[in-house]
Amino acid sequence: xxxxxxxxxxxxxxxxxxxxxxxxxxxxxxxxxxxxxxxxxxxxxxxxxxxxxxxxxxxxxxxxxxxxxxxxxxxxxxxxxxxxxxxxxxxxxxxxxxxxxxxxxxxxxxxxxxxxxxxxxxxxxxxxxxxxxxxxxxxxxxxxxxxxxxxxxxxxxxxxxxxxxxxxxxxxxxxxxxxxxxxxxxxxxxxxxxxxxxxxxxxxxxxxxxxxxxxxxxxxxxxxxxxxxxxxxxxxxxxxxxxxxxxxxxxxxxxxxxxxxxxxxxxxxxxxxxxxxxxxxxxxxxxxxxxxxxxxxxxxxxxxxxxxxxxxxxxxxxxxxxxxxxxxxxxxxxxxxxxxxxxxxxxxxxxxxxxxxxxxxxxxxxxxxxxxxxxxxxxxxxxxxxxxxxxxxxxxxxxxxxxxxxxxxxxxxxxxxxxxxxxxxxxxxxxxxxxxxxxxxxxxxxxxxxxxxxx
Numbered sequence: 001x002x003x004x005x006x007x008x009x010x011x012x013x014x015x016x017x018x019x020x021x022x023x024x025x026x027x028x029x030x031x032x033x034x035x036x037x038x039x040x041x042x043x044x045x046x047x048x049x050x051x052x053x054x055x056x057x058x059x060x061x062x063x064x065x066x067x068x069x070x071x072x073x074x075x076x077x078x079x080x081x082x083x084x085x086x087x088x089x090x091x092x093x094x095x096x097x098x099x100x101x102x103x104x105x106x107x108x109x110x111x112x113x114x115x116x117x118x119x120x121x122x123x124x125x126x127x128x129x130x131x132x133x134x135x136x137x138x139x140x141x142x143x144x145x146x147x148x149x150x151x152x153x154x155x156x157x158x159x160x161x162x163x164x165x166x167x168x169x170x171x172x173x174x175x176x177x178x179x180x181x182x183x184x185x186x187x188x189x190x191x192x193x194x195x196x197x198x199x200x201x202x203x204x205x206x207x208x209x210x211x212x213x214x215x216x217x218x219x220x221x222x223x224x225x226x227x228x229x230x231x232x233x234x235x236x237x238x239x240x241x242x243x244x245x246x247x248x249x250x251x252x253x254x255x256x257x258x259x260x261x262x263x264x265x266x267x268x269x270x271x272x273x274x275x276x277x278x279x280x281x282x283x284x285x286x287x288x289x290x291x292x293x294x295x296x297x298x299x300x301x302x303x304x305x306x307x308x309x310x311x312x313x314x315x316x317x318x319x320x321x322x323x324x325x326x327x328x329x330x331x332x333x334x335x336x337x338x339x340x341x342x343x344x345x346x347x348x349x350x351x352x353x354x355x356x357x358x359x360x361x362x363x364x365x366x367x368x369x370x371x372x373x374x375x376x377x378x379x380x381x382x383x384x385x386x387x388x389x390x391x392x393x394x395x396x397x398x399x400x401x402x403x404x405x406x407x408x409x410x411x412x413x414x415x416x417x418x419x420x421x422x423x424x425x426x427x428x429x430x431x432x433x434x435x436x437x438x439x440x441x442x443x444x445x446x447x448x449x450x451x452x453x454x455x
Contacts, residue, residue: 052158053424054299055388056341057147057307058292058358059128059169061177061284062314065364065374066382067403068327070096071114073366080366080402083324091393099331102339108393109342109351111385111454115397117410119362119378123314126180128361129307131417131444140435142184147417148305149182149189150433150443154426155304161253162302163192168291169309170195170276174283179307184435191307194258195276257297260290268293270340272333280330281321284312287330289337296344299354304424310334313360317373323364324372342386355388355423357416366404380406383416388423390454414448422450 067073072086072095086095089107096104096112103110120127120135127133129146145153148165157164172178182189260268274288287310295306311330315323338358345351363381364374380399386392397409421428421443428449432440 052302052304053353053355053388054303055147055151055305055355055357055420055424056292056295056299057129057305057420058356059125059307059309060311060313060358060360061125061172061309062123062281062312063360063362063364063376064313064382065315065323065327066114066380067364067366067399068097068323068374069100069331070112070382070384071399071403072097073401073403076366076402079368082368084327094393094395097331099327100335102335106339106342109346109386111390111392112395113383113385113397113411113416113451114380114395114399115406115408115410116359116363116381116383116413116416117379117406118412118414119381121362121376121378122176123174123376124176124361125178125309126176127413128359129179130183131413133413133445137445140184140437140439140441142186142436143180145183145185145189145433146180146191146307147420148191148307149185151305151424151426152189153185153433154431155424157302158304159253159302162257162298163254164302164304165189165191165307166254166298166303166305167191167193167307168195168294168298169193169307170285170288172283172285172309177284177309185433192254194254253301254298257301258294260293260297263293263297267340267344270336270343272336272340274333279312281312281314284314285309287311287333289333289340292337292341293344296341296348296350296354299350300348310358315364315373316375317369317371322372323368323374338384338386345387351387352389353387355390355420356386357383357420358385359383359416366402377404379404383411385419385454388419390419390423394453396451396453411451412446412448414444414446415451418444418448419450419454422455 068082068084072084073081074086075081085098087098087101087104088095089104091107094107094112096107118133118136120133124134126144130144131147132139132144134144148167152165155164167179169179179191256262268290271293272289274286274290276286276288279286291308291310295308298306311334315321315326317323341356345354345356360381362376362378365377369375380403397411398407399405400407418428426443428443432442434440
């Protein structure tokens with residue numbers, strides 16, 4: 001535990017000559033052994049605060065092949081079906097790809113949606129993060145905010161030491177693959193991004209409490225002057241960042257959550273590992289399954305929303321992207337990481353409070369192309385959910401015999417997001433967000449409601 005050194009106070013020493021302020025430590029509240037998380041936990045048990053609900057949103061960059069993963073069509077012609085075979089799961093009647101054996105044994109802990117509709121027809125991550133189709137509806141001034149920014153605005157922080165919205169997403173060279181940002185909510189609701197060289201700044205580097213306070217007072221004096229002349233809202237956002245930085249710097253919670261050396265090595269091994277510096281495809285995200293574990297550690301530390309981007313699923317074929325070769329490589333790693341995450345949540349008693357969603361921007365074509373790949377297919381896509389107290393162990397929706405058209409129970413992106421908001425305890429009918437012109441907007445489009453089969 002890192003200690004913030006306070007000044008000696010000869011007028012009010014303890015028996016060992018240490019002043020009261022010397023008991024302030026990063027992550028702790030002195031000799032009593034009561035840390036801020038302990039106090040918040042006691043308050044929660046007493047019913048003083050509402051329960052801490054969270055969402056881990058996993059974006060599968062580039063559009064995963066639904067008909068090769070969770071909606072196989074073994075009776076379709078070979079040019080549609082592909083080489084993989086379906087296997088049974090621990091839920092009678094549900095079959096998934098043979099390359100997901102771990103998930104098959106735990107299907108009762110997952111919910112599959114095979115009939116997601118309304119996808120945009122190009123590579124754009126924004127719909128997976130906002131639920132809004134930018135091609136179908138005009139965006140307000142500033143743009144639609146992503147889900148984590150909305151939750152940050154509406155719910156705020158569970159703990160001052162932990163930002164409500166943390167992004168573990170790696171930067172993609174293809175711009176539309178990246179998160180869309182806080183949009184009309186302004187910079188104050190941006191995600192906290194701990195990846196990269198800034199991670200070492202998450203703990204104090206020999207700075208005393210008094211020096212830290214002096215810096216804050218100086219910053220506040222400068223900001224008061226600038227605020228008088230700033231009408232853009234940017235200063236308000238920077239104030240929020242300064243407050244967030246103080247919370248992070250004076251606690252070890254976020255730094256410890258990011259440090260997997262503090263996790264049981266057996267748990268780390270269950271998730272698998274990947275190299276964050278190696279991008280499987282040049283413009284996608286790296287394949288880093290341990291990000292799923294870091295996401296679990298962050299929600300335990302108090303984050304309300306954690307976003308993750310994972311690998312690259314845009315397999316059109318060719319020498320580097322023969323889709324079935326890539327699937328044989330990627331599917332087992334994803335299978336291991338997802339089941340480790342869901343097992344972890346259940347073992348830790350978090351399965352009622354943490355919702356997990358994994359999906360991409362669209363599906364893939366039923367017909368296998370001449371380069372042994374599948375192309376973009378916005379007419380139907382899939383989503384994989386777990387936790388959140390939802391009724392899992394079921395499949396929602398169905399496609400036709402080729403996996404190209406929805407045959408029953410179409411599900412929109414908005415309905416999925418309505419379910420996420422519902423799981424966080426946010427009232428969709430009475431909650432709105434106001435844009436820069438003062439116009440209110442509902443959280444999801446078209447009056448979408450949570451998916452009834454899940455709640």
